[in-house]
Amino acid sequence: MRKTMFVLGGLVCATWLSAQDYQKTAYGIKAAAGGVDVEVQFFTPSVVRVVKSPQGEHFEKKSLAVVASPGEVGVKVGIKDGAIVMDTKVLQVNLDTSTGAFSYRTADGKLLLAEKPVEKSFVPFDDAGDATYNVYQAFKLDADEAIYGLGQLQNGKMSQRGVRKNMIQGNVEDVSPFFQSTKGYGLYWDNYSPTLFTDNEEETSFRSDVGDCMDYYFMYGGDADGVVAQVRYLTGEVPMFPLWTYGYWQSKERYKSQEETVGVVRKYRELGVPLDGIIQDWQYWGHNYLWNAMDFQNPQFNNPQKMIDDVHAMNAHMAISIWSSFGPATKPYRELAAKGLLYDFKTWPAAGTESWPPDPEYPSGVRVYDAYSPEARDIYWKYLNEGIFKLGMDAWWMDSTEPDHLDFKPEDMDTKTYMGSFRKVRNAYPLMSVGGVYDHQRAVSSDKRVFILTRSGFLGQQRYGANVWSGDVGSSWETLRNQVPAGLNFSLCGMPHWNNDIGGFFAGQYNKSWNDGTAPKNPLYQELYVRWLQFGTFTPMMRSHGADTPREIYQFGQKGEPVYDAIEKMIRLRYALLPYIYSTSWDVSHRQSTFMRALVMDFPKDKKVWDMNDEYMFGKAFLVAPVLHAQYTQEKVVKVNEESGWNRDNAGKTDGKVQADFQQPKSTEVYLPCGTVWYDFWTNEKIKGGQEVTRETTLDLIPLYIKAGSIVPFGPDVQYATEKPWDNLVLRVYPGADGSFVLYEDEFDNYNYEKGAYTEIPMSWDDSSRRLTLGTRKGEYKGMLQSRGFTVVLPDGRQKSVSYNGKKVSVKF
Structure with missing residues (x-):
């Protein structure tokens, strides 16, 4: 044979x-x-x-x-x-x-x-x-x-x-x-x-x-x-993301004018609260028949160039919503349809009108494009490039990359694609659609790193500059709890960039009604949102987003009030950790590491952590134990069918006036894995691993622990990621074991690092001699710091300053 x-x-x-x-x-x-x-x-x-x-x-x-x-x-x-x-x-x-x-x-x-x-x-x-x-x-x-x-x-x-x-x-x-x-x-x-x-x-x-x-x-x-x-x-390996993508991102469904979008950035700058990213959600293109036109036909966005320039003038960056489908009145639709590159199954939005529920008498006619086809991907990029990228847009929010498939019928899977039936290749759709945008942008520019926020992922997508979020999840404590193992298992597939809608997408029962958007004033939602944001601080993208209610910090009160202060505290902590996060990003790209690390990754001999779904490591230093149960209010159940999309009927009534005293301390149980010593991040208390401890919590505090032997760099107080140089970082060293860390720097947003334009400063802690050694700097890039200072701090409060010019130097305690 x-x-x-x-x-x-x-x-x-x-x-x-x-x-x-x-x-x-x-x-x-x-x-x-x-x-x-x-x-x-x-x-x-x-x-x-x-x-x-x-x-x-x-x-x-x-x-x-x-x-x-x-x-x-x-x-x-x-x-x-x-x-x-x-x-x-x-x-x-x-x-x-x-x-x-x-x-x-x-x-x-x-x-x-x-x-x-x-x-x-x-x-x-x-x-x-x-x-x-x-x-x-x-x-x-x-x-x-x-x-x-x-x-x-x-x-x-x-x-x-x-x-x-x-x-x-x-x-x-x-x-x-x-x-x-x-x-x-x-x-x-x-x-x-x-x-x-x-x-x-x-x-x-x-x-x-x-x-x-x-x-x-x-x-x-x-x-x-x-x-x-x-x-x-x-x-595929993971490319570097720009530094600014690791800052704080604000979004909601949706900013309805360019003045509103720019105004959010302006308000953050006026308040002095750090912000790096703003996202423009859908319908900047106009009505649903113009769905995803990749053009600004909505009269409320009549000068998109000015919108983007205004955002950039405030040292922020912008992402914009793009979809895997097109309305029948759009130019991309007409070109794709003429070539047989659109599918016929039903997708979102169901109707051409914006009324709810969708009016079947006015079907939208929106159709998904054949992302498996090289020609279709070329057409997609042509309109995206001409209509938006050339204006200076920084990033893409690729929604519905699974894609949305409404009113499923078995025969829909017979739909012909460039690679056979839709059934045959169905699960790889996000890989192909995201990959098409990445490959095309890389082909036209190396000055701006590709950054794609997308709703769906498939193995291999990590090579395409994509950060996957967990979709339109409902606002509930149960959903929050589910996000932790969801992100960890996704990361264990080799895809390290993952995030979720801080606060949940559908506010549902936490909102008094669809129209008045009062959830930020509702203590039940305030507690959930703060705990979700604390979890989001320790994910690869810190992004607040959702429907039903606004999520900007100033919607939750003002400075001096417990909810506002708790939110600001975590945003500022995120920015202080940027040198640690960016160096971890290099570890992910260069040494195949992982941001969100299931405890089994670092403590495989401790069988108690094998099935632990409520704690994890962020990088190799931080143990994060988010508060995942309500402590000040009663948990609300939100019934949402996320797959059906915009089910506004789920916005219900709250049960009367809710009171909560957010000043009272509470407590939670935390397990510290064995095989190491741990330090309480907030108090520097030293605790032996292999035991469960009770940790006092407040609304503005979740349990955080640092593994012995860790070296953690802290950056300056900034309003955006690149506002100040890292010329005097604080290095917190946690004794109890030998340890090492590599501080990574480059030009922060281009692909010159692929040509060797970056530096590494190796750091090592010898526990027996109590000596921190800063090794010889490796590499160089344009605009790098030739000399700098470090302030080395131990948990007992002792600290020493050291000048560093790229040559090996050590500090002994």
């Missing part, structure tokens, strides 16, 4: 002799086993791809997510006990020739993962006229093994054991068929169709609606950071 395969490694022809035979290739082997054809490709000694197909079938597969190529890694192949054994210096991969099942072991023989032999891995399926298959593969996990990932789910779980999930992109859930294990391996199921993930006592499996072949990647990293590094190697 002869079979031709088209794979990432190129065209390979092979002649099969019998089920027990295999052919060694440049990257692994090809064999027939268990009634299927199999190809194994090694990318590195610790990363392997497995492709299975019905025996004798032809297929062509090029990954949308994977950008790496297989390599010659010196695989040793042999036969032992009826299995084909493939050894590298890291992995042992065994193929049982009788069942076709694979197993994966470490080089010293420790079992990591094994396939479970299954019947009917391939079930014939007619995919909109194309003969293909439903594909299925099961694995057997250890009973006490924890797994993480699957994208961003709203199930509130940290470990995803026991989960059964139909994985399809949605408004508030972003799916990626990937998980990693506490045993130090990861598995990526490379399929983009709706996929049922099942984990129970019998199996852990993926079952996808469409697959010409079964295609997955097994990687061994040794620990969670190692797995993240492997998945980024496969699917």
Whole structure:
């Protein structure tokens, strides 16, 4: 039997002799086993791809997510006990020739993962006229093994054991068929169709609606950071974001004129509250028939150039809402429709009028564009570039990148795309739509780093300058609690930039009515908002946004009042931490690290943290324990169907006048992982790990702890990220263990760092000698500080100042 395969490694022809035979290739082997054809490709000694197909079938597969190529890694192949054994210096991969099942072991023989032999891995399926298959593969996990990932789910779980999930992109859930294990391996199921993930006592499996072949990647990293590094190697590294993106962002649904938008920035500057980003939401284009025109047809935005210039004149930056769909009166719609590059299924908005509920007598005619088509992506950018980017817009808010799919009908999935049926590639839509904007902007400019805020994500999207937010979530304590494990699991998929609507999108029951927007005066909502903002301070993007009610700080009172002061305190803390955050960003981009770190990443031996969903590390120094339950008021339940979009009927009545004394201290329980000593960030109290402690809280304080051995730089008091140079940073050193930190700096917003235009200042703390050493500065860039001062501070209050000119210097205590 002869079979031709088209794979990432190129065209390979092979002649099969019998089920027990295999052919060694440049990257692994090809064999027939268990009634299927199999190809194994090694990318590195610790990363392997497995492709299975019905025996004798032809297929062509090029990954949308994977950008790496297989390599010659010196695989040793042999036969032992009826299995084909493939050894590298890291992995042992065994193929049982009788069942076709694979197993994966470490080089010293420790079992990591094994396939479970299954019947009917391939079930014939007619995919909109194309003969293909439903594909299925099961694995057997250890009973006490924890797994993480699957994208961003709203199930509130940290470990995803026991989960059964139909994985399809949605408004508030972003799916990626990937998980990693506490045993130090990861598995990526490379399929983009709706996929049922099942984990129970019998199996852990993926079952996808469409697959010409079964295609997955097994990687061994040794620990969670190692797995993240492997998945980024496969699917793309993370570019640097501009420094200003890590400042504070203000938004709402929606600023209705350019005067209002600019006025928000002006008000922050007048109050002296730091701000770096303002976002203009939808309908600057006009009515719904002009949906996403990428043009300012709304008379309230009659001078967009002035709007952007005014924002820039106040040293702020601006993002603007763009969508994956177009109204029938727009120029992009007409060009795309003429080329057959628009889908016919129903999307948001449902009606051309703005009345609620949508009037079916006046359908909007809005249609989603075919982001899988290179030509369609070119057209999309043409209008975006001409209509908005050339005005000086700084960033993109790409909404509905899943995309919105209203009144779902099974036949909608038969919609033809450039890459086959929508069913076949459905879950990769955000990857393609976001990637199209990133690639086009990079092609025309290296002076401004691409920054995309987007509502949906798929594995590999981290390479496109994208920060994914968790969608139109409801304002409730339960939803807030769910955001923590949602962000952590998303990060454990290798996608480090994640955020959420601070305060929740739908204020719902916290609002007295839709029209008067009084939630900021409602103590029930005030408490929720402050706690949400404190959590948002320790995410990769600190962004306040929502409907039903305004979210600007001045809507919550004035300086001297507890709610206002609590909000301002956290915004100022965020800005003080910018040197730490930006250096962590470099660690993410350059060393495959992660911002939001599930505790299992840093404390894998402490099994108490394996399934902990309410604490995490932010960078490698801060343990964050957000207050996730109401302490001053009663929790309100908000019933929202986020998938349906703008359900304004959920705005209800509050139960009378609510009183709350926000001055009273409260308390909460915090677990401090074992294996280290911790310092209370606020008091510098030293506490041994491996225990639960009771921490007093106030409205303006959440529990924060610093790991012993940490070196944390603090920046100046500023109104925006680049207002003052980092010429006299405070370095807080926390003794109790040896530690290190690298202070990273560059030009803050261009791609010159890719050409080596940046500096690193290595810092190390030797605990036995009580000495902090500032190493020789590495690198250079235009405008860099040639000399500077550091003030080194210990928890006991002792401090020393040191001058630094790029040469090694040390400070001893």
